Amino acid sequence: MRIGAIEAGGTKFVCGVGNEHGVIEDRVSFPTEKPEITMANVVGYFKDKQVEAIGVGTFGPINIDKSSPQYGFVTTTPKPGWGNFDFLGALKAHFDVPYGWDTDVNAAAYGEAVWGAAKGLDSCVYYTIGTGVGVGVYSEGKLVHGLVHPEGGHILTRRHPEDTYDGFCPYHGDCLEGVAAGPAIEKRWGVKAVELPPEHKAWEMEAFYIAQAVAGSILLLSPRKIILGGGVMHQLQLFPLIYAEVKRALNGYVQAAEILHNIEDYIVSPGLGDNAGLCGSLALGLDALTNSRK
Template sequence: MTKLYGSLEAGGTKFICAVGNEDFEIVEKVQFPTATPTEAIAQTIAFFKQFDNLAALAIGTFGPADIDPDSETYGYITSTPKPHWSDTDLVGPIKEALNIPIYFTTDVNSSAYGEVLARQGVKSLVYYTIGTGIGAGAIQNGQFIGGISHAEAGHVYVAKHESDADFDGVCPFHGACLEGMAAGPSLEARTGIRGEDIELDSPVWDIQAYYIAQAAVAATLNFRPEVIVFGGGVMAQEHMLNRVREAFAKLMNNYVPVPDLVDYIVTPVIAENGSATYGNFALAKTLVSA
């Protein structure tokens, strides 16, 4: 019987469950609102229970999360701002129900892994999701960057735009961090309008690009990657990419050499923000012997 591999992308807004074959082609996929832990975990288990030949599952989750296998709270979502989800055991009940190996990491790590695999010859990459929240995963020579836990690059502090001095940010922990200033909810908090309904000539987009460009500068100086990928709903708007590149060029001011910005600051190569699903299939396969 052909082995199948599972992917759970546990996002702050929705859960995406998928099963793929040996070539990482999607066999079946479903998504549902993140809702409460009880509801979301039950729906996840029900979906994957359908597949008798599911060999392993990889979970990429919103965070913060405990990804240390030696920790007492391994597999937990920890001090998240997401209501009802703090200190939730995500891996435990799923593993007990399915009885298969589970790889546990962050959703942005899963996405970074998928993008590296999809980009032939690329060995170092930083992936940011700019959506309801902001997170980043970094890979160097095929390995995730991280020490005692995963990175939380969405919560670094940023310099405020000169036109944004009175905005305090929306992060409940840090206020004016990158997520507080540039995640999707910050747009509505400033303007009273959902991001997808804001006019393209609104000055808020250049403010937003300024913060996202600071993330690209930090990634460049900290990791010197070959590629920086920006995924998520905010960056799905085509005009944003050029705004970020322009702001990055001004902020970097030719300090260090980087590739052509068209090739360096990009959106995902995997369509429909499917990078995490692809990466999860590959991570799940690493748990299964040939």
């Protein structure tokens, strides 16, 4: 099979072609610009690939209600030019194939459930912590959508006692994304996150915020695996700090060996690495093709 995959991020688009085994055979990336420029690049990439279906995992919020006239639209994103953009419509004008459609983080969660760190498990929560913060939820063998879809990057957080930064989210100020995403680190400390040394107190503060969200997911969803991805999580010194903060936040309330004794195997990096989103989009496309043949 030849399945197209699109990981549409706020900073860059990654497009690829893969097979039913989750193997990405070809890929390309380019910056996320205005829709007309970006989508022209997407169409140009796929025009000679002869894919049988295309899966899309995109930044959001998005409309995933198939009964809605706006199904396939990006909705209230602050990304300039992309608000109320008919993403799927722009693709369907060029390619008459089945489409999978979901958020980029739900796609990543799905990729990890099918081929990655949560393979064989019936649930996982995937966080991407980078330019923004997103959360994908896979529960009892399926992706969670609900009223719209999870937007866990915008949950409210308890403030770190030493944090005086107001937060940068244009909607909520000091929500999780507003205080823990890469731009928040840069604005708070005056340099990019990658320039901060591992021992800098910024990482203790970052772990405090991430751990609050993780503890909340454990209490609310009880997932069998929590996966932390995105550019900020390339700072591996964060993991032991997060482990300690999660245990402190839960304070022994959740009596599970995975948390009390083996937390390093419970809260993990993506098994698919930076391919989680693209592989998840591939899985979405594969599902769309399979469903179209029923």
